[in-house]
Amino acid sequence: MASALVMTAVLGGCGITGGSGEVTLKLVAADYGDTEANSSRHYWDDVVDAYEAKHPDVRVDVTVYSWNDVDRKVRELVDAGEAPDLAQIGAYSDYAAKDLLYRADDLLSIPVQADFVPQLAAAGQVKGVQYGMPFAASTRVLFYNKTLFAQAGLTPPKSWDDLAAAAEALKAEGVKYPYALPLGPEEAQAETMQWLLSGGGGYTDVSGTYTIDSAQNVDTFTWLKDELVGKDLTGPVAPGKLNRAAAFAAFAAGDVGMLNGHPSLMAMAEKKGVKYGMVPTPGADGASPNTLGVADWMAAFKQNGHQEQIGDFLDFVYADDQVLDFSRRYDLLPVTTSASEAMSTAEEDKKLKPFLDQLLLSELYPVGETSWATVSAEIKKRIGEAVATGGDPRTVLEELQATAVRADSAA
Template sequence: MKSKLRTGMMALAAAGALTVSSCGFGGSGDSGEEGGASTLDLLVPSYSDGTKALWEGVIEDFEAANEDISVNLQVESWENLESVLQTKIQAGEAPDIYNGGAFSAFADEGLLYPANEVASEETIADFQESFAENEMLDGTQYGLPLIASVRALFYNQDLFDAAGIQAPPTTWDELHAAAQEISATGVPGYGMPLGSEEAQGESLIWFAGNGGGFGDESEITVNTPENLEAAEFMKKMISDGVTQPDPGATQRTPMINVFAQGQIGMVYALPQTVGQIKEENPDLNYGIASVPTNSGEPSTLGVADRLMAFKNDEDKQEAIKAFMDFFYAEDNYVDWVETEGFLPTTKSGSEAMGSDESLKPFLDMLPTAEFYPTTNPAWNAADGAFKSLMGQLEDQDAQTVLEQIQSKADAA
């Protein structure tokens, strides 16, 4: 299943920011301001067949409650979204509100409102701290986290029972032992996808599980003691034969498909995997648990999309703020997130959705989510290096692999 969450718009953002600087940034050609009325342009991607109708419902209710504000909605596919945004920027017609990925280049050029200027204190305070911090550049929050996804451990209960495993693992040692027991039955105990699709995601799950990570907006940190210890344990899993064959060539999506058919003991997967299993193999006897870490303290990979507001016309600032506060009100926001099948980025949303047992492990891990350092210009190079080099962990020592990836990041 192709994830619709995007965090890799850095190249577009940089190009768009340069274009804006050179042509003069004047905002929408038609401000729509007459007699105190405001017209907001909203550009969003399509997450599902129902995305357009969802936004139309939000807009209808918002306009009914705010008769002096209207909203022009434009929905684009993810494939077209970035080129549409670039065209609008080049024409001096950036949307007032945009749902997209990386924001740092826009913010660095001074093109975005800080979040606290287009949302109330109550709205800002309701975001999970880990997600709010991910929307910051130089200490200022610009994005309003829209939807979230984190990884959890999916495990095959029937394979657990056959191997005599009493409970899902909470530490790396327990994960290794459980995978070893399952592998002894003839089924791979743990699925480790280090192919080009998402080697960076698998790696960050393990690195964060040892207090490591990929760095921040100012520095990419791959070759660190914490990450090295994690990579060495990953290699131990491979060398001890408790993973599927050839992890370096394994892609996440087909691997999860194999789990859904009952042929792998444990994998890290997404909230959407619940729906996939329900549709493809509803009889699968499985469970969901928190990600095992070295110490047992919770940590996981987090991914988020966001809303951001361009500084087109200062007369629209209050209208943008009214829309943001309306959308993130608990009832409106939770309905939108639930319908799209994602996780909420707000504390109130997590509380409201907490009764769904299939989502609870994901919701519990939201506060501990670790993110890709997408605000760092060198992240694209590091991301590519992970995808092309991390799979070599099968044949090379962990130190060498991390040094190679760090070198690619430093060169960027």
């Protein structure tokens, strides 16, 4: 991602102070673009202009930060007693546990709340109450460079052994990143969970109890360390230093043989003329039975007391035309059933259909656990150590498990 893109000027409206009855909503949003030209700032410009044209008594001030910064910025604002009215972030449940958020049913009209994809709506709940409103969704598949695979005489991998063998062949052909393993702080929790699922594990068990140091997870990261990283098959940047955005950019530059990717990688690759294929994530003994589903969340803070205006604005944001516009701009999956149905039958969206089909079968982060924000932050910080030279996967996973247990107890 580019450095923080901050929009401090008022978007539309009637001036800085406005009339005595005017309400200003403050929204902090994450940037889904990778350049100034496609920054999410432009999406919010369009949304706010359209909304304010119909609501002259409400102004919406939007600040956009990169994904590297947005969660931290929101936490700093909340800790300083300056919570925004709305925040579009990666985790919400710790705020809900502190009674800082409005319930979704206190804000949204019944048709809008009922339209969320059921799996995403359920993931937005804390103890059966929805506080997190899904804003964007994606699933993951394995992308591979068709040209590099053809040059090495390869077919797409179905298992870990296939993947390792393909990486060896790609390395022999001089490919810079045979397999790109982004365990850097931007989105390490995603790459980690994708690998844990492919090894039959995950962050939690069926009851929601953290199992980060399970035998399956230790085996998975031991395999990664020994069979990919230790054999120099993951490129010149240490996995713990490689961010997802950099890995995607390298794939679009033709320097990556394989990596786990979400839908927005398609447009990046096509823009640079990279021919790519997509297959289900390889698992320990064949195609992984589970795939990662990811949702980003809209949360509404109570502090400023703008419940009515927040709800009205969100009803506008979650209209089909807005949801489809955002999804199509950034090659992400709609979070509402009606927009998903529209996308699944639209010719212009046919490349996204494989991702849409996986969404209802995917597993999401344990975002409803109020400890998840703490656990996710620690995974981003530490997981790269598990595969580093001299690192010990078991020790790192045990320490992460201890962090999760402490955070869970505190919550």
